[in-house]
Amino acid sequence: MPSRDGEPLLAARGLRRSFGRVRVLRDVDLTLAAGDVLAVAGPNGAGKSTLLRVLAGLSRPSAGEVRVEGRRLAGDPEARRAIGLLSHHSLLYDDLTLLENLAFAARLYGSPHPAETARAALAAAGLSDRAGDQPRRLSRGLLQRAAIARALLHGPRVLLLDEPFTALDAAAAERLRATLAERREAGLGVLVVTHHLGEVWDVATRVAVMVGGRWAAEEPREGPLDAFLPRYREWIGA
């Protein structure tokens, strides 16, 4: 699927984010084109998760702007509709079942048949048999699968993932990699933040490194991971 009017799916220019005197993002520029799977790595405290929150519109940048398919993200509900986010939290309510949680999310995204949309998302995540369970009854891995299902529920054109492989078993991790590959082939965009590049190396099209809130390096993903790791260590100063 080509991006709207030839605009990149996601573009950030001059992003800065500070919390008091602490500068977490420093002039970050990035572009996510159709078919991109951009893997972002970096040490703890590099600003990766904050970057995802800013790109998702959950945190207002101190400077700079985010555009989704050419639309300014700030204050534009249609731009938000294009984004799916998997964060450190599942975004699910403990007092609702998985089906109710996902049906509620589907309603927020204007699905005409929220229950059917929710069932389809749960089936895709292999969670049909747990549809009536509340999140508090799920293991960490099952909860992560439910959170991924929620992020994918509305068919976002831009998918932002923060450590998506956390707690997934081998089969679920493979299913997620297949999903990312499908999105790449369909011309959709994915930005994956990870500490373990090996988990996404095969499906990524580009890899970037963040250090101290800066976009320290970015290059196409080529060759084996082992050949990239020495450069990565050099960039992060390890």
Place this chain on the structure above:
Amino acid sequence: MPESLRLALAVAGKDIRAELRSRTALLSAVVFAALVLVVFNFARDPTAIAAADLAPSVLWVTFALAAMVALNRAFTVEREHGAIDGLLLAPVPRGALFLGKLLANLAFVGTVEAVTLPLFVLFFNVDLTAALPGIIGVTALATVGFVSVGTVFSAMAVRTRFAELMLPVLLLPFMVPPIIGAVQVTARLLAGRPLSEMLGWLRLLALYDVVFVTLCTMAFGAVVDE
């Protein structure tokens, strides 16, 4: 049905469904209201002041305190698993989110008030037969105003470390005008006074509702967005 109203009803429905399943806040608020009435009942000296003279103040202090307990839950449920991020990510106008939360909170506080009123009659032996429609009306009028403000402050307080303490500190000053108005109207209703004696207070309550529902709808986005 307008899209914003449909989204607001979805948010309110979600809150009500979650609360009906856990019943945590509703039960806590009702028990709290009953305890406040018990304390007032035993703390007063019936020989010094008649129950009818004290009743309006006791009723509204009980409503206000119980509402505080109920309002505390409004955004604490959103804090679990970062669920509020799910709301804010969605293409939902902030005004619709506020309206949804307001409707859910009105349902909770209204339920608590509906349970508290018979307990109040029981403890204070007040005859509400003639005044009941008026009491229900003034309760609705006052509740819309302070629940509206409470919804915004609950969203604000939940981001702080001591949310349960912050909400009363923020909200109580804003509750004073509607509580004063509601006490004055309730006293006149219980005394069987004519409507003309209450009109000024009713206008104040209506004005408070219009002003604060409008302001809160406009301010909600700035409060919930980081």
